[in-house]
Amino acid sequence: MAARHVIVAGAGIAGLTAALALSRVGLRVTVLEQAARLEEAGAGIQLSPNATRVLIDLGLRDLLAPAVTAPHAVRVMAGGSGREIVRIPLADAERRYGAPYWTIHRGDLQAALAAAAKTTIDITLKLGTHLDDFVAHGNGVTVQARVGRQMIDERGVALIGADGIWSHVSAQLKRQNRPRFRHRTAWRALIPAAALPDEFRTPFVHLWLGQDAHLVHYPVKGGRLFNVVAIVNDEWHDEGWSAPGNPDEILRHFARFSWADKARDLIALPEQWTKWALYERDAPFKGGVGPVTLIGDAAHPMLPFLAQGAGMAIEDAAVLASMLAKYIDDPADALRAYEGARRHRTARAQNASAKQAKIYGKTGPEALIRNLVMKAMGGEKLRARYDWLYSWQPPELAASNQRHQLPPD
Numbered sequence: 001m002a003a004r005h006v007i008v009a010g011a012g013i014a015g016l017t018a019a020l021a022l023s024r025v026g027l028r029v030t031v032l033e034q035a036a037r038l039e040e041a042g043a044g045i046q047l048s049p050n051a052t053r054v055l056i057d058l059g060l061r062d063l064l065a066p067a068v069t070a071p072h073a074v075r076v077m078a079g080g081s082g083r084e085i086v087r088i089p090l091a092d093a094e095r096r097y098g099a100p101y102w103t104i105h106r107g108d109l110q111a112a113l114a115a116a117a118k119t120t121i122d123i124t125l126k127l128g129t130h131l132d133d134f135v136a137h138g139n140g141v142t143v144q145a146r147v148g149r150q151m152i153d154e155r156g157v158a159l160i161g162a163d164g165i166w167s168h169v170s171a172q173l174k175r176q177n178r179p180r181f182r183h184r185t186a187w188r189a190l191i192p193a194a195a196l197p198d199e200f201r202t203p204f205v206h207l208w209l210g211q212d213a214h215l216v217h218y219p220v221k222g223g224r225l226f227n228v229v230a231i232v233n234d235e236w237h238d239e240g241w242s243a244p245g246n247p248d249e250i251l252r253h254f255a256r257f258s259w260a261d262k263a264r265d266l267i268a269l270p271e272q273w274t275k276w277a278l279y280e281r282d283a284p285f286k287g288g289v290g291p292v293t294l295i296g297d298a299a300h301p302m303l304p305f306l307a308q309g310a311g312m313a314i315e316d317a318a319v320l321a322s323m324l325a326k327y328i329d330d331p332a333d334a335l336r337a338y339e340g341a342r343r344h345r346t347a348r349a350q351n352a353s354a355k356q357a358k359i360y361g362k363t364g365p366e367a368l369i370r371n372l373v374m375k376a377m378g379g380e381k382l383r384a385r386y387d388w389l390y391s392w393q394p395p396e397l398a399a400s401n402q403r404h405q406l407p408p409d
Helices: 013-024 049-057 061-067 093-097 106-118 168-173 247-252 261-267 309-326 331-360 364-384 395-400
Strands: 005-009 028-032 044-047 073-078 084-089 102-105 123-126 130-137 140-147 150-156 158-161 180-192 205-210 213-220 225-233 243-245 273-280 292-294
Touching: 005 013, 005 140, 005 150, 013 028, 013 049, 013 106, 013 123, 013 309, 028 150, 044 049, 044 106, 044 213, 044 309, 049 061, 049 093, 049 309, 061 102, 061 106, 073 364, 084 364, 102 106, 102 213, 102 225, 106 123, 130 168, 140 158, 158 168, 158 331, 168 292, 205 364, 213 261, 225 261, 243 247, 247 261, 247 273, 292 331, 309 331, 309 395
Parallel strands: 005 028, 005 158, 028 123, 073 205, 158 292
Antiparallel strands: 044 102, 073 084, 130 140, 140 150, 180 225, 180 273, 205 213, 213 225, 243 273
C-alpha cells in the first residue's frame, strides 16, 4: 500500500534522521541504501544545538551519550606562533540555547540512528539496494530498485533523496548543476587521546588558523580518540570520501617556516590519513518535482568551515516531517512547503560557510589583523555571532515551546 508510505534513498545521517522523524508523525518509511552494510566511515563531526535539539527530541540522547563529548570551548590558535588567540565558550550551550554542543564520530551517529530505526516498527531498512529509476504519478511515486540481479518496486506518497552530494535522485530530477570543486582537500585521521600532549587532551575544539591551511581537532568516541581534520589548498579532486593520504604529503602543507612546531608535531602523529576533495554548489536547491525532493548534501552541499553539513541535514529531516504531517493529503504541496521553509536558512548557512573560508584563509598582514580583531572581540561576542544558527528550533517547537528562548542582551 502506498498510502502514508514514504521512500527515502540513502541511509546516511540525513536519510536515517528523516526516517525517524517521519515515523514519529505516523508515516511508514522504507529506506533504500546501496551499501550492503553500514560501516563506520567518514570523519568526526560537530553537532551544534540546532542539530542536537532534533536528535534529543527523537529520543536519542541516552543512545548517543557514550559516544559524544560536550566541549568546553572552541580554542582558536595562531598557526604560526602556536599561541591562543581567543576562546569561544561552549560549556553553557545547553543553558543558553536549550540543547548541548556535541562532538562525535560520524560512524557512531549513523550507528545510533540505524539502531533506533531498526527498532521502529514503521521503518524498513533495505541494504544492498540500488535505486535505478523512479516515476511520479497521480498516486505518488514508484521507485525501481535493484538488489543484486533482482529488480524490486516500491510505491509511496513521496520519495526523499538523501543520497549525498553525488545524489542519483538529484541527477534524475535534472534540477541542479553538478557540484564544483573548490580547490581544497580535507585530510582526516584519528589519534588516541593518550598520544596527545596534555595541552591538547582537554575537551576543547581546537581551531588553528595559518598559512594556506587550517587545522581542527577535537575528542570523539567519548573522549578516547581525537579527530583531526586538516584543510589545505590543493588541486587533487577525485570524488569519494576515503582516498588514502600520504603522511609526508600532508606535512608538506604545514611548512616549518610558517607553522608552529606544536601543530606540526600533532600532524606527524597519525600513521594513516584519508582525504577527500571539497565540492559545493553555487546555486541554491531549486526544489523538487511533484512527490520528490532532496535533503542534506543532495540538496545543499556546503563547505565545512561552519561545521553545519550534518546540522543542516538534521534540520531538513525535522522540517520535512513537520510539513508532511501538516499536508499529508497533498504530499507534493508538503514537499514544496518544506523546500520553501528551508531555502533561506540553508542558503544563509552556505554563504556563511563561504565567508568563513575567506576569513580562515587570510595571510600576512591581513591574518595578523584578523587575529587582533578576534582577540579584541573576545569569546562571548564571537559566540553571539552564531546565535542565529544555534538557536533554531523545529517548526512545532518554535510554535509551542518558549523555554529555550535566548536570554535578552
